[in-house]
Structures are given as C-alpha cells and as structure tokens.
Amino acid sequence: MPTTPPTRRPRILQVVSHLALGGAERVALNITDALRHDFDFHLYAVRGIEPGELGSSLAAEVHTLGIPLHLGARVPMRFGGVITSGIGLTRVVKRVCPDLIHLHTEIPEAAYAAMVTASPALRAIPVVRTIHNTVFWKFWRALGRWCDRRLPHAFIAGVSPGCVTAFQHLREESRAPAPPAAITIFNGVPSPSFPQPLPSSDDTQPVKLVFGGRLEEQKGTDLLPAILAQVRPPPRGAQLVIFGTGSHETLLRKLAQNSPAGWSLELRAPTRDFAQQLSRYDLVLMPSRYEGLGLVAVEAALAGVPVVATDAEGLRDVFPADHPWLAKPGDSTSFAEKLQHALDQPSHWREVALRSQIFAQSHFSIGAMSRAYHQLYHQALRLPSENPTAGQSPRTP
Numbered sequence: 044m045p046t047t048p049p050t051r052r053p054r055i056l057q058v059v060s061h062l063a064l065g066g067a068e069r070v071a072l073n074i075t076d077a078l079r080h081d082f083d084f085h086l087y088a089v090r091g092i093e094p095g096e097l098g099s100s101l102a103a104e105v106h107t108l109g110i111p112l113h114l115g116a117r118v119p120m121r122f123g124g125v126i127t128s129g130i131g132l133t134r135v136v137k138r139v140c141p142d143l144i145h146l147h148t149e150i151p152e153a154a155y156a157a158m159v160t161a162s163p164a165l166r167a168i169p170v171v172r173t174i175h176n177t178v179f180w181k182f183w184r185a186l187g188r189w190c191d192r193r194l195p196h197a198f199i200a201g202v203s204p205g206c207v208t209a210f211q212h213l214r215e216e217s218r219a220p221a222p223p224a225a226i227t228i229f230n231g232v233p234s235p236s237f238p239q240p241l242p243s244s245d246d247t248q249p250v251k252l253v254f255g256g257r258l259e260e261q262k263g264t265d266l267l268p269a270i271l272a273q274v275r276p277p278p279r280g281a282q283l284v285i286f287g288t289g290s291h292e293t294l295l296r297k298l299a300q301n302s303p304a305g306w307s308l309e310l311r312a313p314t315r316d317f318a319q320q321l322s323r324y325d326l327v328l329m330p331s332r333y334e335g336l337g338l339v340a341v342e343a344a345l346a347g348v349p350v351v352a353t354d355a356e357g358l359r360d361v362f363p364a365d366h367p368w369l370a371k372p373g374d375s376t377s378f379a380e381k382l383q384h385a386l387d388q389p390s391h392w393r394e395v396a397l398r399s400q401i402f403a404q405s406h407f408s409i410g411a412m413s414r415a416y417h418q419l420y421h422q423a424l425r426l427p428s429e430n431p432t433a434g435q436s437p438r439t440p
Contacts, residue, residue, distance in 0.1 A: 053424055054083045056141035058132065058151035061117075062101040063093030065257075066338045067147040067175045070202070070230050072101070074145075075110055077231075077413035082420065087113040087135045089128045089154050100315040113139075115154075124150075125186070129157025136165060143424055145171045146197070149180055149187065156190040169423040170197040171416075173228075176335040177205035177356035178261070179213055191217035198423045199225040200416070202336040205356035224422065229360075231412030232341045234404070235318065249280035249307070250386060253324040255317045255339050258289030263330030263353070265291050266375040268298050270330065273379035276305035277386055283328070284309045286317055321346040325392065326385055332372045334358040344403035349396040351382050363402040367395060 055078075057071045075084045086105055091114040092098040105112045115131035118124040132154040136144070146152050152172065159166045172194065180187025191213050199222050201207035207225055214222070258264045264287070271283070283306065285295060292310065299308040314320070317339075321327065327343040327350045334357035340350050341361050352358055355372040362369065368385050370378035385392075 052081065052083045053142040053420065054085070054139065055143050055145055055420065056085045056087060056136065056139050057145045057147065058087045058089065058154065059147045060150040061088045061090040061093050062098045062105075063095075066202075066230070066335060067173070068101060069338065070173070070175070071145075071147050072104060072108070073231055073233070073409060074413060074416050076108055077409050078417060078420075079108065079110070081417060085111045085113065085135075085139045085141065087115065087132065089115045089131065089150050090117045090124075091115055095312070097313045097315055111139075125153045125157050128154035129161060132158045133162055133165070136168070141168060143169045143171065143420060145173070146194075147173050148175050149183070149190075152190045152194065153186060156193040159193055166193075166196070169425075170194060171419060171423055172197045172199050172210075174199065174201040174206040174210045174335070176333070177203065177209050178333050179206070179209035184216075187213055188217040192219045195219040196223065198223055198419055200228045200419060201225070202230050203227060203334075203357045203360045205333075205360070206335050224419070226415075226419070228412060228415040228419070229407055230336050230338060230341070231409035232338060232345060232403070232407050233409055235322075235342075235346050247279055249282045250277060250326065250389075251324045252281060252283045252326045252328055253286070253321065254283065254328045255286040255313070256329075258285070258287045258291040258295060260290075261332055261334075262287075262289075263332050263373065263378075264289070265294060266330050266373070266378065267295065269375035270379045270382065271298070271303050271306050271308075273376060274303075274383050274386065277389075280305050280307065281386065282307045282309070284311060284324070286311050286313055288313060318342040318346065321348050324348055325389075326351055326382075328382070329353065329358065330370070330375075330378050331355050331358050337361045340399075341403050341407045344396070344399035347396050347400055349385065349392045349399065351378070351385050353378065361403065361407070363398050366399065367391075 059068050059071050062068055092102050113135045116127050118127045146155055199210055204227050207227055256262045295310055299310055302308045321343050327348055329340055329352035331353055333355050337358040340352055343350050351368040353372040354369040368381040370381040
C-alpha cells in the first residue's frame with residue numbers, strides 16, 4: 044500500500060547579533076536545544092563570532108547541537124552595518140528558505156528591516172521578535188522606529204513584563220499597527236548539575252563576592268568604586284572577583300590597584316563556565332541600572348548563592364517579593380547600604396538563597412520557556428495547536 048510521506052518539520056531561522064557575552068545568545072541556544080526535535084533550526088550571527096574564548100565556545104556548542112551556523116560581517120552600524128547586515132540576512136534567508144524568522148535584539152531587527160526594504164516579498168515569512176531589554180533602541184531611537192514600522196506583523200515575546208512595556212512604547216512612537224501578540228515569556232535557565240555550596244565553617248578566610256557581565260553603564264560597574272568606599276568589610280576582609288570586559292575596564296583596574304581598606308579586587312576575562320563557578324562565592328553583586336531579565340541572578344539562585352542587586356526593571360522580577368537586598372538603581376549609597384546589611388548578616392545567607400532558589404525553580408525553567416515558544420511558533424505559523432513535546436530533550440530538567 045502507498046504510504047504518506049512524513050511532514051517536514053518547520054524550519055526556524057534564529058537571528059542574533061553575534062556569538063559573544065550576552066543573554067540573548069544564551070536564550071537563543073536554550074530555545075534551539077529544547078525544541079530541536081520539533082523544529083529544524085538554523086542560526087545566523089549578524090556580526091559573526093566575537094574573538095575570544097566565549098565566542099569560540101558558543102560556536103562549538105552550536106556545532107555540537109548540529110545546528111547550521113551562518114556568519115555575517117563585523118561591520119559597525121554607524122559605518123554601514125545596517126546595509127551590510129541586511130544584505131547578509133537576505134542571502135541567508137534565500138539559502139535557508141525558513142518557514143519562520145526569530146529575531147533577537149536590535150541588530151537583527153535592523154538587518155531584517157533593511158532586508159525587507161530591499162526585498163519586500165520576504166515580508167511574507169512569519170516573524171517572532173524577542174525583546175531582551177527594558178531599555179529598547181536607546182541609542183538609535185529613530186532607527187528603532189523605522190525598523191518597527193517594517194515589523195508590524197511580528198509576534199512579540201518579552202523576556203520580562205518591562206520588556207513588553209518597552210516594546211509598546213516604541214510601537215506607540217512608530218505608529219505601526221498593533222501586533223498580533225505581545226506576551227511575556229520568562230527566560231529559562233538549566234538547573235545546575237554541580238553540588239550546592241555548603242555553609243563555610245572557616246571564618247578566617249575573606250568573604251568572596253563576584254560580578255559577571257559587561258562592564259558598562261547598564262550593569263552599573265562604574266558605581267563599584269563609590270560602593271566599595273562606603274562599605275565596611277568584615278574583619279576577615281572581602282575579595283571581589285569581576286568577570287567581564289567593557290568600557291569600564293580601565294576604571295576597575297585602577298580600583299584593583301588601589302582598593303579600599305579590607306578589600307581586594309581581581310579582574311578576569313569572561314568565561315564560558317561562569318554559572319558553574321558561582322558556587323565558589325558567598326555573594327553575587329548586580330548593581331544594574333536596568334536589565335531585560337537578570338539571568339546571572341537566576342543562575343546564582345539556582346546555584347544557591349544569595350544576590351545583592353537593585354530594584355531595577357527586568358531585575359526585580361527574578362526575586363521573591365521579600366528579597367531583602369534590593370537597592371535603588373543607579374544609587375551607589377543605596378547599594379552600599381544593602382551590601383553592608385548582607386555582609387553583616389552571614390547567618391541569613393542560606394535562608395535568603397533558599398527562598399530565591401525556590402522562586403527561580405518555579406518561574407524560570409527551560410521546560411516552561413520552551414513550551415511557550417513552541418506555542419508561539421505554532422501561532423505565528425498558523426499551525427494547529429498540539430500537545431508539544433517541548434522541553435523533553437535530555438538537558439531539560
């Protein structure tokens with residue numbers, strides 16, 4: 044008897060700015076890993092691979108997943124990058140023939156807008172946009188409005204409620220029609236496969252604190268000199284290790300050379316296993332002015348390490364309502380006060396960490412995120428609803 048050929052799985056082209064230090068790239072790979080048994084994924088990095096260990100390790104991870112990787116040219120936006128990125132995306136789209144394009148952050152959106160301006164027929168491909176920050180198109184607002192007007196049909200997913208609000212503000216300015224959907228899908232973070240930290244029994248060693256992320260204004264790293272100057276470390280001292288690169292690196296190296304009394308400071312390059320290293324520390328610092336969703340805070344919570352952070356858009360969402368150490372964003376004195384309270388109460392660290400861990404486990408699972416994107420993809424593709432197997436790959440908790 045003749046048999047019916049199997050239906051081809053929908054082909055999804057994920058588009059990220061580049062493979063480098065950033066939450067958007069990590070989220071795109073988590074979605075790809077969780078849903079690769081239901082969809083055929085391709086990944087396009089508009090500006091290629093960032094030089095260094097982190098970029099090469101992300102590329103190796105893509106290769107391990109068996110996902111075709113396409114790379115664009117590293118041309119800055121202000122030097123014609125919008126045009127070259129649009130040309131590059133057009134070539135990839137025509138080669139891959141995706142059923143759906145998934146854009147992550149502003150640079151991919153600019154590439155898409157340039158592409159459909161030159162090739163209007165490509166607008167027929169369904170689009171999903173994930174908004175990864177609560178401050179959206181901050182530096183190129185006019186360009187953001189231009190891009191948004193070329194994406195009226197896109198389905199919107201914000202990684203926090205503040206991200207959806209940021210998109211809505213841009214949509215009001217661009218005056219494009221209302222989107223077919225604008226929802227919140229919290230990022231999922233894999234549960235750690237390493238032992239939880241044990242309470243330290245050695246009160247002679249310095250307290251170990253850590254920061255991980257871009258050394259930029261958004262992350263509040265320029266506030267660290269004023270913060271440390273106002274905090275009295277415990278008699279055993281305090282060590283702050285910073286993993287990251289960025290425009291504040293020179294400032295922080297000067298601070299490391301002349302740290303306040305009782306403090307020691309060390310700068311290290313970003314590392315691919317930062318989440319696995321968190322359990323070595325007593326406290327995580329996040330003096331962010333804003334976030335999309337504070338993934339480092341989620342990783343710390345899952346690792347059982349308490350966090351001193353800010354009550355910033357996109358960051359407050361990752362903590363339970365009674366988290367005691369949330370400072371005013373952009374205020375070094377407020378952050379120093381919260382950090383001082385944390386350092387003065389080591390007996391509370393385990394209790395605070397446990398509450399955050401329970402909250403993170405219930406709100407930021409890979410399974411919940413992947414199921415939500417599975418449904419959104421089907422909605423954008425106008426496929427029938429089904430009981431998805433999303434979130435059942437071996438790495439999913």
